[in-house]
Amino acid sequence: MVQKPFPSNHDKRRYDTFELLHFDICGPMEENSLGGSKYLLLIVDEASGCMKGFCLRAKSESEDCIKTYIMKVQKQFGKKVKFVRHDGAREFATNSLKDFYEDEGIEQQTTVPVSGLRRP
Incomplete structure (x- = not known):
């Protein structure tokens, strides 16, 4: 039996650049980088698809x-980050980050950690 495709999101809310950021961490990697890094933090802007990685x-x-x-x-860009979205991992929801989000007026949104809709 073939699974039906997920519905398209033509009516999905449109965000301004840097208004909604997605966070994810992958790792530990099998081999450390030359600088000793084991993990990769990836930040993705919803509107532009711009990605920034941190080792x-x-x-x-x-x-x-x-x-x-x-x-x-x-x-730098005069843009207001309004929302951050992540899988609810502890490193994204520390008390210090929660205070930072509150001070900056940023709303946290959590997703299901592994979802076929997000990961084809």
Whole structure:
């Protein structure tokens, strides 16, 4: 039996550039990078598809990368990050990040960790 394709999202909300950012971490990698990194933090802008990757030695380093990236986007491009979306992993929902999101007026959205709709 063949699975029907997922419905298209033609009426999906349109976001401005950097209004919604997606976060994900992959790793640990089988081999460390030359700099000793084991993980990759990927930040993707919903509107443009722009991607930024950060090599991490530990997942805990993601917090500073996220804060720095959001502040840089807001200052450099004059854009307001309004939403962040992630799979609910602990490194994306620390108390420090929650406080940062609240101070910046950013809403957190969580997704299902593994979903066929997101991952073909």
